[in-house]
Amino acid sequence: MIGKLIVFEGVEGGGKTTQIKLLRNWLLEKWRSGKLFSKSPDLEVVITREPGGTKVGKTLRELLLNADVSGEQIQERAELLLYAADRAQHIDTLINPSLERGAIVLCDRFIDSTIAYQGYGRGLDLPLIQQLNHIATGGLKSHLTFWLDIDVEIGLTRAKNRGKIDRMEQADIQFHQRVKKGYQELAKNNPLIVRIDANLTIEKVQQQIQEMIVQKFQQWE
Numbered sequence: 001m002i003g004k005l006i007v008f009e010g011v012e013g014g015g016k017t018t019q020i021k022l023l024r025n026w027l028l029e030k031w032r033s034g035k036l037f038s039k040s041p042d043l044e045v046v047i048t049r050e051p052g053g054t055k056v057g058k059t060l061r062e063l064l065l066n067a068d069v070s071g072e073q074i075q076e077r078a079e080l081l082l083y084a085a086d087r088a089q090h091i092d093t094l095i096n097p098s099l100e101r102g103a104i105v106l107c108d109r110f111i112d113s114t115i116a117y118q119g120y121g122r123g124l125d126l127p128l129i130q131q132l133n134h135i136a137t138g139g140l141k142s143h144l145t146f147w148l149d150i151d152v153e154i155g156l157t158r159a160k161n162r163g164k165i166d167r168m169e170q171a172d173i174q175f176h177q178r179v180k181k182g183y184q185e186l187a188k189n190n191p192l193i194v195r196i197d198a199n200l201t202i203e204k205v206q207q208q209i210q211e212m213i214v215q216k217f218q219q220w221e
């Protein structure tokens, strides 16, 4: 089986980070016990995220989410381009090399985040964003995307309970509602996006993900 890119998307606090870690452990355990990927001699699972999956990306992430820029606001087009720069670096230095080695790459956010946040959330031009995504990815698409669909208020409360909130999380509730609407529209038009009910317990969310993975891997193998 060749490398696969599996993406996790959704509004703030949906549990992507939590679910990705659980999925990696489950995948490795299944492989060790011979219950999944029986034909693979080894299994590499890479966890990464956007923004911030590379060294350059970590600096961009800090700028995008936490930097004190002395009261100067990051402008919407500048924000869009910074996310695109992070992605281009990520694809070339981490994602593509991992896929070429045959790894399963579990990626916390990808191109749909830009459509949902900068497109639906900020209101920037959607065809322009599609073009920019294409430039940043060189045409790479995910093999499967889990959309962790959660009530916006529940997600923001979870994110706030975790501690300090970042620049994006500080945006008003209407912004986050528009982002959610963006994911709804994306899922309507793309059969590779699988909706997961993320309002449930951590275990129940993981169970939905594992069931879908079993189906997909049978097709891929």
Ligand code: T5A
Pocket (backbone or CB within 6 Å): 011, 012, 013, 014, 015, 016, 017, 018, 019, 049, 050, 051, 065, 083, 108, 109, 110, 111, 113, 114, 115, 117, 118, 158, 159, 162, 168, 169, 198, 199, 200, 201, 202, 203, 205
């Ligand atoms: N962005 C990103 C753009 O605007 N454009 C882009 O192109 C890209 C790529 C990234 C920000 O950048 C924006 C989107 C984001 O605003 P981030 O820190 O990566 O910033 O933000 P998130 O991806 O939202 O990550 P979070 O860490 O906030 O949320 P997660 O990863 O979805 O959630 P997680 O697993 O950390 O869980 C949050 C809390 O909830 C608990 C966890 O223990 C944790 O405390 N939790 C649950 N509690 C109850 N029930 C469950 N089922 C739970 N699952 C998790």
